[in-house]
Amino acid sequence: METVLMKGNEALAEAAIRAGLKVYFGYPITPQNEVGEYLAKHLPPAGGTFLQAESEVAAINMVYGAAGAGVRTMTSSSGPGISLMQEGISYLAAAELPAVIVNMMRGGPGLGGIQPSQSDYFQATKGGGHGDYRLIVLAPSSVQELYDLTMLAFDLADHYRNPVMVLGDGLLGQMMESVTLKPYIPAFPLEEKTWATRGRKNREPNIINSLYLDPERLFSHNQKLFKKYQEIAEKEVRVEVINEEAEFFFVAYGSSARISLKVIELLKEKGINAGLIRPITLWPFPYTVIAEKVNQSKGFMVVEMSMGQMVEDVERAVKGQKPVYFYGTAGGIVPSPQKIFQRTLEILEGGQE
């Protein structure tokens, strides 16, 4: 197995090609331009098609068409572009179309900035678009994981017929790290997409649709979707716990998880046994795993590159039984391990709320 030094954005693009990406549609935006550029160069020789769309609105609807035609398809963007895609994402979820959407988060709101951020957590995990629907949201925290989770994203999308978001941040996308180019092994048996619209040869027509004018039928469609979401919530929670026996836990994903690991080392030097709960799936969220640590943990420190979004889910898991603290930075400022360390020490030694 080949191990190479690669930029995060390129590693994910390479993983997509190896996972059988057939058509990619995207519109340029920093900090994820390398995804499209890599695919423009390497996807056609692999037998696929790269198309630069006229907007993110067009890109996500092209993804809809291609997904409905039964091929593996993907788009990538960042904040402002992902906002433009929300109507299309809602349609994908409603029509049960498998597709992969990458968001390399940058600082917002508005045009915001181009530096890394984690401020699209709410948008990714709580809807974003209109209607009752769920996205499967994967949160890599290394270049290797960007590679691995991108492959998994295609499999989850196909298996559950649901859009999957890979939620990275500008730091991961731009970072160079060594990555092992593992061969693609499907996480689920690849099934023939008998529902796809590819021409009605030797069968009745297939229809890709999200319109149900009859309230009863729309209600039962919603119920069907929610049954699927329940199954995903039961089976697909992914989380990494570091230092199971810890007396205090950090909860962080993506780049913030890497920073939290440094804080844990600093605390160790002070004789404090801290651990990390790192959600790998942000939806479904690992509520149970966090709840299981409530008894042993003096509290939880949530670290995010945002003004505090995932912290609400951690509070839901902890249910007020222990204090939940938050440390966040926004605007592209990466939290400093030293500062988080100081803050945590104050909390633990001062015994303050």
Place this chain on the structure above:
Amino acid sequence: MAEILARPESLTKVPFHYCPGCTHGIAHRLVAEVIDELGLAEKTIGVASVGCSVLAYDYFNLDMQQAAHGRAPAVATGIKRALPDRIVFTYQGDGDLASIGMGEIVHAAGRGENITVIFINNSIYGMTGGQMAPTTLMGQKTTTTPEGRTKDNGFPLKVSEMLATLDGVAYIARVALSDPGQVIKAKKAIKTAFTVQEKGLGFSMVEILSTCPTNWGLSPVNALKYVKETMTRYYPPGEFKKPEGEW
């Protein structure tokens, strides 16, 4: 006679829900007949848009996708790029294509996307109850231009003429469903458009001047007269672009 009235293979048995005198149904039928005659049914994917024709996926006996408002050309692009050897068409109203979806149609045409667009221009938003469309004629009364469209509302867009200037476009025609003679011409244009796609020559579109008696406040007969005498004056029928030479 029985032959002529037989339901085309490419239409389902589901009865149309269109208002009396609405020509959406005729347009569906013409598209279905052309697909039958060219033998394309098993390799065709249609894209329904948002408008009165949203349920087109129930009427065409074909694989169909339903697209978000205005985005049918992008959805069709996705299908065509995924399956280049299939025939892909969109069926869009004027609000869908010329207002919210103007970006998608221009770029699909500009790319020379090898798809066929059936563009139903009834100069109004039918489905939402008769508001002004980008194609509403000057002076025409709608629920959002109660005194008639004035220059404060801007001027109606001539989409076929605009798109015909683009290099990616292979075929563009405008037809009017106003009388049997025009219906025959319309079918010919639709057949040409699908043939252009089959031959891989690029983007093709047929703009169909169509009635909306309900929101125009006209009887079915007067609505046809309105298409013939008033609409065609601003929107002249004809072929605006054709592939050159032998094809």
